[in-house]
Amino acid sequence: MELRTRTFWVLFFLLQVLAGPAEPAENLEFFLPGDYLLGGLFTLHANVKGTSHLTILQVPKCEEYDMKVMGYNLMQAMRFAVEEINNQSGLLPGVQLGYEIVDICYQTNNIQPVLYFLARTNYFLPIIKDYSYYIPRVVAVIGPDNSESTITVANFFSHFFLPQISYSAITDQLRDKLRYPSMLRTMPSASHHIEAMVQLMLHFRWNWIVVLMSNDDYGRDNSQLLRDRVARGNDICIAFQEVLPTPQADQVATAAELKQLESIVRKLKQATARVVVVFSPELALHNFFHEVLRQNVTDIVWIAPESWAADLVLHNFTGLQNTGTFLGVTIQEVAMPGFSEFRVRRPEAQPERPPNNTPRATCNQECEACLNITKSFHTVLTLSGERVAYCVYSAVYAVAHALHNLLHCSPYHCAKKTVYPWQLLREIWKVNFSLLGNQIFFDEQGDVPMHLDVVQWQWHLRQNPFWSVASYYPTQQQLKMVSNISWHTYDNSVPMSMCSKNCQQGQKKKNVGIHPCCFECIDCLPGTFLNQTADEYECQSCPGSTWSNRKETSCFKRKLAFLEWHEAPTIFVAVLATLGFLSTLAILIIFWRHFHTPMVRSAGGPMCFLMLIPLLLAFGMVPIYVGRPTVLTCIGRQAFFTLCYSVCISCITVRSFQIVCIFKMASHLPRTYGFWVRYHGPYVFVALITALKGVIVASNMLTTTINPMGHTDPEDPSIMILSCHPNYRNGLLFNTSMDLFLSMVGFIFAYLGKELPNNYNEAKFITLSMTFSFTSSVSLCTFMSVYNGVLVTIMDLLVTVLNFLAISLGYFGPKCYMILFYPERNTAAYFNSMIQGYTMRKD
Numbered sequence: 001m002e003l004r005t006r007t008f009w010v011l012f013f014l015l016q017v018l019a020g021p022a023e024p025a026e027n028l029e030f031f032l033p034g035d036y037l038l039g040g041l042f043t044l045h046a047n048v049k050g051t052s053h054l055t056i057l058q059v060p061k062c063e064e065y066d067m068k069v070m071g072y073n074l075m076q077a078m079r080f081a082v083e084e085i086n087n088q089s090g091l092l093p094g095v096q097l098g099y100e101i102v103d104i105c106y107q108t109n110n111i112q113p114v115l116y117f118l119a120r121t122n123y124f125l126p127i128i129k130d131y132s133y134y135i136p137r138v139v140a141v142i143g144p145d146n147s148e149s150t151i152t153v154a155n156f157f158s159h160f161f162l163p164q165i166s167y168s169a170i171t172d173q174l175r176d177k178l179r180y181p182s183m184l185r186t187m188p189s190a191s192h193h194i195e196a197m198v199q200l201m202l203h204f205r206w207n208w209i210v211v212l213m214s215n216d217d218y219g220r221d222n223s224q225l226l227r228d229r230v231a232r233g234n235d236i237c238i239a240f241q242e243v244l245p246t247p248q249a250d251q252v253a254t255a256a257e258l259k260q261l262e263s264i265v266r267k268l269k270q271a272t273a274r275v276v277v278v279f280s281p282e283l284a285l286h287n288f289f290h291e292v293l294r295q296n297v298t299d300i301v302w303i304a305p306e307s308w309a310a311d312l313v314l315h316n317f318t319g320l321q322n323t324g325t326f327l328g329v330t331i332q333e334v335a336m337p338g339f340s341e342f343r344v345r346r347p348e349a350q351p352e353r354p355p356n357n358t359p360r361a362t363c364n365q366e367c368e369a370c371l372n373i374t375k376s377f378h379t380v381l382t383l384s385g386e387r388v389a390y391c392v393y394s395a396v397y398a399v400a401h402a403l404h405n406l407l408h409c410s411p412y413h414c415a416k417k418t419v420y421p422w423q424l425l426r427e428i429w430k431v432n433f434s435l436l437g438n439q440i441f442f443d444e445q446g447d448v449p450m451h452l453d454v455v456q457w458q459w460h461l462r463q464n465p466f467w468s469v470a471s472y473y474p475t476q477q478q479l480k481m482v483s484n485i486s487w488h489t490y491d492n493s494v495p496m497s498m499c500s501k502n503c504q505q506g507q508k509k510k511n512v513g514i515h516p517c518c519f520e521c522i523d524c525l526p527g528t529f530l531n532q533t534a535d536e537y538e539c540q541s542c543p544g545s546t547w548s549n550r551k552e553t554s555c556f557k558r559k560l561a562f563l564e565w566h567e568a569p570t571i572f573v574a575v576l577a578t579l580g581f582l583s584t585l586a587i588l589i590i591f592w593r594h595f596h597t598p599m600v601r602s603a604g605g606p607m608c609f610l611m612l613i614p615l616l617l618a619f620g621m622v623p624i625y626v627g628r629p630t631v632l633t634c635i636g637r638q639a640f641f642t643l644c645y646s647v648c649i650s651c652i653t654v655r656s657f658q659i660v661c662i663f664k665m666a667s668h669l670p671r672t673y674g675f676w677v678r679y680h681g682p683y684v685f686v687a688l689i690t691a692l693k694g695v696i697v698a699s700n701m702l703t704t705t706i707n708p709m710g711h712t713d714p715e716d717p718s719i720m721i722l723s724c725h726p727n728y729r730n731g732l733l734f735n736t737s738m739d740l741f742l743s744m745v746g747f748i749f750a751y752l753g754k755e756l757p758n759n760y761n762e763a764k765f766i767t768l769s770m771t772f773s774f775t776s777s778v779s780l781c782t783f784m785s786v787y788n789g790v791l792v793t794i795m796d797l798l799v800t801v802l803n804f805l806a807i808s809l810g811y812f813g814p815k816c817y818m819i820l821f822y823p824e825r826n827t828a829a830y831f832n833s834m835i836q837g838y839t840m841r842k843d
């Protein structure tokens, strides 16, 4: 409420001030009488935002500033639209639309035209409580062009619900319809412009950019929008940003300004970022680009926002094409037939203003030089096509359509009734019509969703200087390239602007500094891989049975290692096993043939076969160590050989026991001896030991697993070794512990019987066998604790085969030798003589 009161005081005060002497000249271009007047706010003359005009209590004289051709072009578009509507019989039949246009001089002349439009025809703005039925001079206002002026103006007009349609103010603040209920525009908002820019950068993979901004709302707001957008996307980084100095009103650069510009341009020249976004009104850029040209900057991609994306004056700077590629984001181009001729047409004599108004016409409605200067730009303006001019044109048409609906026009006649601004505003929100191929309607934010173009600046004569290369569709948020860009690079290649080059396949990123775009590339180590979709910054380790080389994006299945036939160690052991098998077979046959001889009997008689057959089987089963382990071969490897071994060892032990103790047992413990003989004590003992060993082996297997397990080869991680026991060494120790114990017992008996005749004395052999088995087991375990590769299996096999060979050749070999080569010693008589000799020695 207080704000409103204050506004009115300001209005009142200013009206008093402005009621001074009015401009004498009447310019026909600025005024057209009609039944309903539209206000128009354009920038025909421009000054850099200066405050010098606020030091005197006068409206600034715009004609003192440089003329702005683009502004005049837009004003002509409004005049063109009104004239076209008045010519047409279909829209507003019988109604004459008029206009009142004021040059706002960029930002220096905002308030005076506002008051002028709000006041009645007699320059009187009443201070009243209720403006619902107040009729201002104009029914709607078109403009102004820049965001700052638009916000200033909209603050006033919103109090009166006076419809205001801006044609190029893009700031997002204006989307707030609670603050600016009567403000609409025929241009997409700034966030769409920013999104188009970002998508352009992403399309060309530019992620390292420089942002330059003017020291005003335009620069600050838009660069903030861009910063927010890239922070959200996390795919573009801003190398640095600089604020451009605000030039003097007369555009003459001061020493301080030059120094600042020089350092900015020097920094730009040295930067690795080659893409530069410049958020600034075009007027503040003249000095900047002079400095850019002076320092011979080249190879930059300049990205221009709406404010200078299609600026003819900057485009006309000599030598600018050598500084790089210029890309601008601006509104789409729409051809407006007839406008090109209209633009440079000298206004015809118009009817005079109503006499009572004549002396008090508002100021800044003159531009003597406009037409002549615009004529000099005629060719290039025609080549450029209409972009923002169409926004002005469609804004006028939107008001006309709303008025048409409000006046309930039939095809021939309109009811020319009084129009209150709020009534018209309601109708403007509802319009939806087609104009030169585009559907014009306002979305919830009061914007017309026109699409945007990315234009490339060109300097070839007779060509559109702002050539469309891409289109951005706000509703789909999508950028489509429509034409190739001719890059200002020596081979027309797309310029690069990246902080770090993309990593190669299989390299992870490591951030350097704070920007996500700057990183080092580090190879993923063997055994890890990079899943780019999941995480670019961390290599993941390969799962279970897979492995990878350095710098990989996936893992391969590890090579399985197991014993194979064609390998030299396998062949060696196989040959040993074959020899063992053949010699054991030979021994078996020899023993069979000489079964009844004393040598065989002393060796254990039938028990020899109990040893020889498992030995034969064990040698024959050696092939199950070769090839890929399966559950069956694992059971075989872990159980079969060790059972065979236990049978042999227990046989030997029980024989030593019998030789040494059987007589003592017969004399001292006759009952036990009776049992021993009656129940075939040795066989029971062997069966018991075997059963015990079976239990040990089974429990060992059951407590772990019988499935073959894979583990990594310590020397080459890309190889996986398949083995039968997760902890082979402990399993082995466990399995052989009882064998060792039996060997020990056997050794003790053998030692006790060391005095026996040679042919009964096995102490040597058992000592040998036990020592061998013991040392081989110990060395195998030692070997395993330092080495875990595939050789473990072959060592295990070798030790097993050698243990069996030791029994086969060491125990049976000498006996066979005697049988074959000393048959005279293999007689009962010889044995008897030996025993007699022994007993005599004992006595």
Ligand SMILES: *[C@@H]1O[C@H](CO)[C@@H](O)[C@H](O)[C@H]1NC(C)=O
Residues within 6 Å of the ligand: 080, 083, 084, 087, 338, 342
């Ligand atoms: C309007 O009609 C007049 C007279 O026919 C013509 O000279 C003028 O070019 C027309 N204007 C437009 C904008 O069509």
Ligand SMILES: *[C@@H]1O[C@H](CO)[C@@H](O)[C@H](O)[C@H]1NC(C)=O
Residues within 6 Å of the ligand: 294, 295, 296
């Ligand atoms: C720019 O180039 C011109 C001619 O090539 C040279 O005279 C001038 O010194 C250069 N300026 C700078 C700042 O390097």
Ligand SMILES: *[C@@H]1O[C@H](CO)[C@@H](O)[C@H](O)[C@H]1NC(C)=O
Residues within 6 Å of the ligand: 368, 369, 372
């Ligand atoms: C515009 O140009 C015409 C001739 O081309 C000339 O007669 C007229 O004086 C010029 N007007 C101004 C304001 O310079």
Ligand SMILES: *[C@@H]1O[C@H](CO)[C@@H](O)[C@H](O)[C@H]1NC(C)=O
Residues within 6 Å of the ligand: 316, 317, 318, 376, 377, 380
């Ligand atoms: C462009 O600049 C040149 C001088 O730099 C000037 O003579 C000319 O009038 C300007 N405008 C056009 C449209 O060429």
Ligand SMILES: *[C@@H]1O[C@H](CO)[C@@H](O)[C@H](O)[C@H]1NC(C)=O
Residues within 6 Å of the ligand: 432, 433, 439, 441
């Ligand atoms: C405008 O009119 C067109 C066709 O007449 C229709 O397809 C579109 O949905 C309308 N838009 C709105 C916002 O009403």
Ligand SMILES: *[C@@H]1O[C@H](CO)[C@@H](O)[C@H](O)[C@H]1NC(C)=O
Residues within 6 Å of the ligand: 481, 482, 483, 484
């Ligand atoms: C761009 O140029 C390439 C070859 O240089 C061509 O194949 C492609 O069609 C062109 N694209 C457009 C949109 O013109």
Ligand SMILES: *[C@@H]1O[C@H](CO)[C@@H](O)[C@H](O)[C@H]1NC(C)=O
Residues within 6 Å of the ligand: 531, 532, 533, 534, 554
């Ligand atoms: C990579 O990660 C994605 C997402 O986490 C997943 O869908 C995909 O399967 C992974 N690819 C590989 C090869 O692991």
